Amino acid sequence: MVKKKQNTEVPINGLYDEDGKLFGEDDQAPGFEATDADAEDVEEVTEEEEVSLSQEELVALCRESVCPECDVHKEAEGIRLRALADAENVKKRLLREAEELKKYAGESVLADLLPVLDNLDLALAHTDNLDAACKNFVIGVDMTRKLFLDAVKSHGLEAVEAARGTEFNPEKHEAVGTVEEDDLGDNVIAQVVQGGYILKGRLLRPAKVMVNKA
Known part of the structure; x- marks a missing residue:
């Protein structure tokens, strides 16, 4: 009569149950408890994934969030308008100088004559x-x-x-x-x-x- 060998193996590091089977993904190993630090890590990863937006999306979100009546918005709009006006003035000045240079190109020659x-x-x-x-x-x-x-x-x-x-x-x-x-x-x-x-x-x-x- 063959005697059945008794299972005397001890679960290693709590990875096996009493029957010698591995714990599943949904099972929790004996003596394992989730800590608050682990929960915070999970939340941080989730939050990082949620705010991973493109530059265009961030700009659009900013425009939607800033109130037109906000002082910051008004100041930014004023700076933008002044920059546009300065650029337009520089353009007109360069065009005027180019026209004058062309108009009086022969001034030095005529002065010599x-x-x-x-x-x-x-x-x-x-x-x-x-x-x-x-x-x-x-x-x-x-x-x-x-x-x-x-x-x-x-x-x-x-x-x-x-x-x-x-x-x-x-x-x-x-x-x-x-x-x-x-x-x-x-x-x-x-x-x-x-x-x-x-x-x-x-x-x-x-x-x-x-x-x-x-």
Whole structure:
């Protein structure tokens, strides 16, 4: 007669029951009790999973949660509007500077050409009492001056009005001296020493004149 072997194995670490079977997932090992720390860990994991939102979702949630009448919202809206206004002003300023740069691109070149006009004017100013043989020369100089002046006018250069008897204007004229002539009124131009020029509405060089003081 074969005797049945008695099960004398002791459950290891409480993983087996009295019949030698493993505890199931839903069973609790003897002597095992859930602690508050374990419960808190489970809650923390759950909370972390719940707040794992994308950036777009967080922004949308923030917009929905902030009241339009809130001081923080008003301040943020004011900062945004000021930033937009500043950006628009910078854009307009850059466009204006670009247009001005394009408009007056030839200013330095035309300024360098003004002495040529000055010398032609001086040559024509000393043509009195010349004999007939020099008349053709004077005519040639005068034609050269007119052609040169027409060329620079096509680029927006114009002469400053500064004829004798014209009222002195400090915005366009530069007084280099005074004279006293009875046939002229007070504070009028008696003599033009050097012509002035305006480039597209901007004063390139003032006219140097002698002003009459009655």
